[in-house]
Amino acid sequence: MADVEATLDACIKCNICTSYCPPAQVTGAFPGPKYAGPQAQRFRSPREPSPDASVDYCNGCRVCNLVCPAGVKIAELNARARASLFRDRGGVPLRERLLGRAELLGRLARPVAPVANLLLHNAASRWAAEVLLGIDRRAPLPRFANRTFREWFSRRGGRAREAAGARFTTGRRKVAYFHGCAANYYEPHVGRAALAVLERNGVEVIVPEQVCCGLPMLSNGDFDPARACFQTNLRHLAPVVEAGYDIVGTSTSCTLTLKAEARELLGDDSEAARLVGEHTYDVCEYLMAMHEAGELDTGFEPLELRVAYHPPCQLNAHRIGHPATELMAIIPGLEVEESGAACCGIAGTYGLKKEKYAVGMAVGRPLFDFVKDSGATVAACDSETCRWQITHATGVRCLHPIELLARAYGLADGQA
Amino acid sequence: MRRISADVLVIGGGATGTGVARDAAMRGLWTVLLERRDLNHGTTGRNHGLLHSGGRYAVKDPVSARECIEENRILRRIMPHCIEDTGGLFVVTSSDDPAYGDRFKAACDACGIPCEEITPAGALRREPRLDPRLRRAFSVPDGAADPFVATLATAESARAHGARIYRYHEVTRVVLRGGRVSGVVARDLVNDEEVLVEAAITVNAAGAWAGRIAALAGCEVKIVPAKGVMVALNHRLVNTVVNRCKPPGDGDILVPVGQVCVIGTTSYEVPDPENYGIEAWEVALLLDEGEKLVPGFKAARALRAWAGVRPLYSGEATAGGATREVSRTFTLLDHETRDGVAGLLTITGGKWTTFRQMAQVTVDAVCQKLGVARPCRTHLEPLPGSERRDYHRVGAPLRAVEGGRQAELVCECELVTRDQVETAIDAGAVTLDDVRRSTRLGMGPCQAGFCGYRAAGLLHERRQPAVQEANLALRDFLQERWKGLLPVLWGRQLRQARLDELIYLGIMNAERLDTGGRKSPLTDFYLQQAESSAHGVEQPLTGGGGQERHG
Numbered sequence: 001m002a003d004v005e006a007t008l009d010a011c012i013k014c015n016i017c018t019s020y021c022p023p024a025q026v027t028g029a030f031p032g033p034k035y036a037g038p039q040a041q042r043f044r045s046p047r048e049p050s051p052d053a054s055v056d057y058c059n060g061c062r063v064c065n066l067v068c069p070a071g072v073k074i075a076e077l078n079a080r081a082r083a084s085l086f087r088d089r090g091g092v093p094l095r096e097r098l099l100g101r102a103e104l105l106g107r108l109a110r111p112v113a114p115v116a117n118l119l120l121h122n123a124a125s126r127w128a129a130e131v132l133l134g135i136d137r138r139a140p141l142p143r144f145a146n147r148t149f150r151e152w153f154s155r156r157g158g159r160a161r162e163a164a165g166a167r168f169t170t171g172r173r174k175v176a177y178f179h180g181c182a183a184n185y186y187e188p189h190v191g192r193a194a195l196a197v198l199e200r201n202g203v204e205v206i207v208p209e210q211v212c213c214g215l216p217m218l219s220n221g222d223f224d225p226a227r228a229c230f231q232t233n234l235r236h237l238a239p240v241v242e243a244g245y246d247i248v249g250t251s252t253s254c255t256l257t258l259k260a261e262a263r264e265l266l267g268d269d270s271e272a273a274r275l276v277g278e279h280t281y282d283v284c285e286y287l288m289a290m291h292e293a294g295e296l297d298t299g300f301e302p303l304e305l306r307v308a309y310h311p312p313c314q315l316n317a318h319r320i321g322h323p324a325t326e327l328m329a330i331i332p333g334l335e336v337e338e339s340g341a342a343c344c345g346i347a348g349t350y351g352l353k354k355e356k357y358a359v360g361m362a363v364g365r366p367l368f369d370f371v372k373d374s375g376a377t378v379a380a381c382d383s384e385t386c387r388w389q390i391t392h393a394t395g396v397r398c399l400h401p402i403e404l405l406a407r408a409y410g411l412a413d414g415q416a
Numbered sequence: 417m418r419r420i421s422a423d424v425l426v427i428g429g430g431a432t433g434t435g436v437a438r439d440a441a442m443r444g445l446w447t448v449l450l451e452r453r454d455l456n457h458g459t460t461g462r463n464h465g466l467l468h469s470g471g472r473y474a475v476k477d478p479v480s481a482r483e484c485i486e487e488n489r490i491l492r493r494i495m496p497h498c499i500e501d502t503g504g505l506f507v508v509t510s511s512d513d514p515a516y517g518d519r520f521k522a523a524c525d526a527c528g529i530p531c532e533e534i535t536p537a538g539a540l541r542r543e544p545r546l547d548p549r550l551r552r553a554f555s556v557p558d559g560a561a562d563p564f565v566a567t568l569a570t571a572e573s574a575r576a577h578g579a580r581i582y583r584y585h586e587v588t589r590v591v592l593r594g595g596r597v598s599g600v601v602a603r604d605l606v607n608d609e610e611v612l613v614e615a616a617i618t619v620n621a622a623g624a625w626a627g628r629i630a631a632l633a634g635c636e637v638k639i640v641p642a643k644g645v646m647v648a649l650n651h652r653l654v655n656t657v658v659n660r661c662k663p664p665g666d667g668d669i670l671v672p673v674g675q676v677c678v679i680g681t682t683s684y685e686v687p688d689p690e691n692y693g694i695e696a697w698e699v700a701l702l703l704d705e706g707e708k709l710v711p712g713f714k715a716a717r718a719l720r721a722w723a724g725v726r727p728l729y730s731g732e733a734t735a736g737g738a739t740r741e742v743s744r745t746f747t748l749l750d751h752e753t754r755d756g757v758a759g760l761l762t763i764t765g766g767k768w769t770t771f772r773q774m775a776q777v778t779v780d781a782v783c784q785k786l787g788v789a790r791p792c793r794t795h796l797e798p799l800p801g802s803e804r805r806d807y808h809r810v811g812a813p814l815r816a817v818e819g820g821r822q823a824e825l826v827c828e829c830e831l832v833t834r835d836q837v838e839t840a841i842d843a844g845a846v847t848l849d850d851v852r853r854s855t856r857l858g859m860g861p862c863q864a865g866f867c868g869y870r871a872a873g874l875l876h877e878r879r880q881p882a883v884q885e886a887n888l889a890l891r892d893f894l895q896e897r898w899k900g901l902l903p904v905l906w907g908r909q910l911r912q913a914r915l916d917e918l919i920y921l922g923i924m925n926a927e928r929l930d931t932g933g934r935k936s937p938l939t940d941f942y943l944q945q946a947e948s949s950a951h952g953v954e955q956p957l958t959g960g961g962g963q964e965r966h967g
Contacts, residue, residue, distance in 0.1 A: 006716070008650075008651060009650045009651065009716060009717035009908055010717075010908055011861065012861075012862065012908070012911055012912045012915050013828065013829065013861060013862040013865060013866055013912070013915075014915060015866075028820065028823065031822040034828075035822060035828065039828060039829065040814055041651070042650075042651045042652070042675040042676075042829075042860075042861075043675060043810055043811050043813060043814035043831070044810070044811060044814075045652070045655055045809075045810040045811060046655065047655055047810075048809050048810055048811045049811070050811070051809075051811030051812070051814040051815035051818065052811075052814050052815070052818050053818065054818060054819075054822075070908075070911070
């Protein structure tokens with residue numbers, strides 16, 4: 001695995017990253033990826049306090065990594081610099097620690113979800129959250145589901161229930177589903193859709209023990225608990241992979257974290273991390289691979305829909321193309337239009353922060369315009385926080401592509 | 417002919433010369449300094465950036481070692497802003513003799529150099545990239561120094577005490593009157609005129625060129641010009657000065673200085689302090705030695721190579737270029753007692769670390785000759801710029817441009833702002849390379865790929881010279897950068913050079929810039945060096961070869 005810091009040597013100052021960087025284009029607060037990444041890194045020393053705070057305005061979208069012709073791991077350099085910055089300034093701020101802990105919030109709120117939602121989504125508490133915590137009162141926050149995905153799954157009756165009408169029942173493919181925090185606490189319907197689609201295609205699906213992938217902590221500069229999460233996940237997932245399962249997730253951020261991000265940011269070159277990383281797939285990536293192997297049931301019912309699809313930054317960072325676009329295109333009647341926009345601006349929890357909310361909204365402007373102008377009645381995106389941001393900014397409902405696939409299979413469960 | 421008169425004339429604008437000028441001016445002497453190029457243009461601007469603790473010389477050259485530790489303490493006090501308190505390690509690697517460590521420790525103790533053995537594990541905690549097979553490690557108070565800033569601060573202090581400093585004044589003749597040096601004739605290279613400088617005492621502080629100056633007065637001073645090659649890597653692999661704990665040899669010191677780390681040096685006698693190349697084997701040797709300290713060293717990106725010429729003085733000629741055998745202490749020659757030529761002193765040898773002491777000893781002698789009894793105070797009075805009484809920090813330039821000033825960066829790699837460049841231009845920079853020496857412009861990874869043309873534009877905007885002159889300034893600067901790139905053109909730095917080439921040759925047609933046949937005071941110098949070190953390499957720009965200090 002490449003040493004993140006050593007990749008700064010590859011920078012030839014071409015500034016391509018700077019000209020593509022979404023935040024740098026809308027705010028002077030972020031001096032740009034070349035500046036904050038490989039350039040500033042030469043001025044940082046483990047023996048000195050962090051000299052630059054502007055790196056915190058990197059939103060971690062990784063567009064820079066994608067366009068860099070030289071292979072500099074710019075976003076990772078920035079994420080590490082942010083962690084050092086917080087460490088040097090007396091620890092990770094309360095807000096960042098809170099935003100990094102989606103899972104803890106979910107666990108606490110779940111038993112009292114209606115009350116929690118009421119508490120979270122009213123003007124007074126949003127005002128308080130803005131004043132006390134610096135979370136912008138306008139920013140899109142999700143609602144807790146009344147029942148978690150795991151609760152639903154265990155009640156349904158554990159593993160391997162063969163879906164009605166499954167055409168492939170050989171049991172050749174075995175998947176361990178990584179629901180992550182979003183599908184478990186906020187959007188269990190996404191998890192159910194994934195399960196339905198996979199099982200419809202004869203895949204054996206289990207739901208292994210798991211915790212938060214750690215990305216919210218990593219992108220909020222809170223590395224120590226992220227490391228603990230990653231280790232816990234490796235403990236749960238490595239044996240599952242050894243038993244012949246592939247890890248498949250519906251959140252492109254979680255799967256990216258398990259694939260590469262955590263390993264690189266935390267410098268974990270263990271065998272378990274490699275094993276899990278190499279066997280993790282985004283759900284659409286996995287289904288597309290099945291399709292290419294001739295294993296995907298393409299008996300979709302027509303869906304007369306025009307969908308404005310945004311491939312999120314986190315998906316692009318996988319470097320697997322846009323499998324959701326290709327899958328949706330198979331659905332008869334479905335018309336997919338890709339956004340071509342760089343970033344929605346939310347970048348996980350970035351756009352929730354008071355001083356960054358406007359930056360996030362400005363970054364997402366081209367995407368929002370695209371969605372509004374497309375005439376689509378529904379938008380689609382693989383990443384949860386992006387979906388919330390798109391709906392927040394455009395008022396257009398935003399789905400995970402897997403939900404459209406499930407619907408086209410006639411598997412929509414209707415239990416929100 | 418323009419005439420200037422003084423009590424003391426100092427020839428040479430490096431560390432020693434400016435040090436002498438400052439000391440003399442502080443003792444109330446009417447002082448003039450002449451430098452043939454820019455301050456720091458010679459060896460001072462081409463060194464390793466090492467503030468010696470003396471550890472390196474403790475075993476074989478205890479006189480030098482004692483001088484070093486004494487001055488180390490003084491410089492930390494008077495110019496902390498020019499020093500980064502990195503500390504130093506002497507490391508016994510798996511290819512070195514562990515028993516040498518005991519001799520080393522004993523010698524440091526004898527010279528009064530604080531030296532403490534630390535465990536290999538402790539050394540690795542401090543510097544995780546070191547080869548984990550290291551056997552022993554000793555901690556000493558080495559540091560990283562910025563001789564550029566130090567010389568400029570010394571010159572500023574000298575001026576504040578009344579000294580007059582003339583750059584681009586090349587001594588062409590020494591005026592002898594009745595067996596006594598009464599001054600010199602110099603050529604003002606910028607205004608192209610002759611200047612007569614008369615002084616009661618002339619101090620020859622011309623470094624590797626001291627032999628030539630002495631010869632103009634009819635005195636023979638055998639200076640062994642010992643070339644030392646250094647290679648800077650793109651970023652710091654260590655944050656402590658790391659020395660091999662073994663008898664001094666080639667490539668056994670790695671200094672983290674500014675944003676780079678520098679491996680050096682070699683030590684070979686060259687016939688001419690101005691014309692020498694950097695050989696491929698020298699670069700290869702340095703990288704091989706670096707690899708012994710830090711595994712992976714050779715795979716890191718090399719930024720630039722350069723060489724400085726030490727002014728070693730041995731009294732007698734050395735045999736076969738064995739310049740490591742010459743003491744690194746300094747020598748003050750009184751040509752009155754030595755050669756019967758009064759009014760001329762030569763100060764030579766020594767090291768950057770000991771420049772202040774060299775100046776003190778010299779000015780003591782000057783005062784004695786002039787019958788002035790004022791004590792040296794250079795070790796007591798801090799230099800301008802040191803007001804914060806704090807060491808330089810790696811992150812300082814980045815901290816300085818945080819909060820909006822990034823927008824006006826001219827050199828992005830080294831974080832040089834437009835203000836800094838304009839100040840340097842307005843202060844009388846003759847070439848863009850002069851701007852570089854006072855600001856670090858163009859010394860980062862891209863080697864002026866992006867800032868060279870910006871600086872040329874600013875030069876034109878501030879001075880409104882003929883376009884051809886601005887073109888010439890740009891061309892000379894590119895030439896200067898190119899010669900340090902040439903020895904390290906492989907891997908990622910080659911990729912950078914290719915991009916720079918596309919910018920300057922592909923977009924700007926720099927090769928055919930109209931210079932109207934003009935020459936700067938340095939054009940010949942660049943072209944000459946280009947020829948001496950081309951080594952038959954195809955030269956995409958306008959030739960190259962040579963040497964510069966970190967970046």
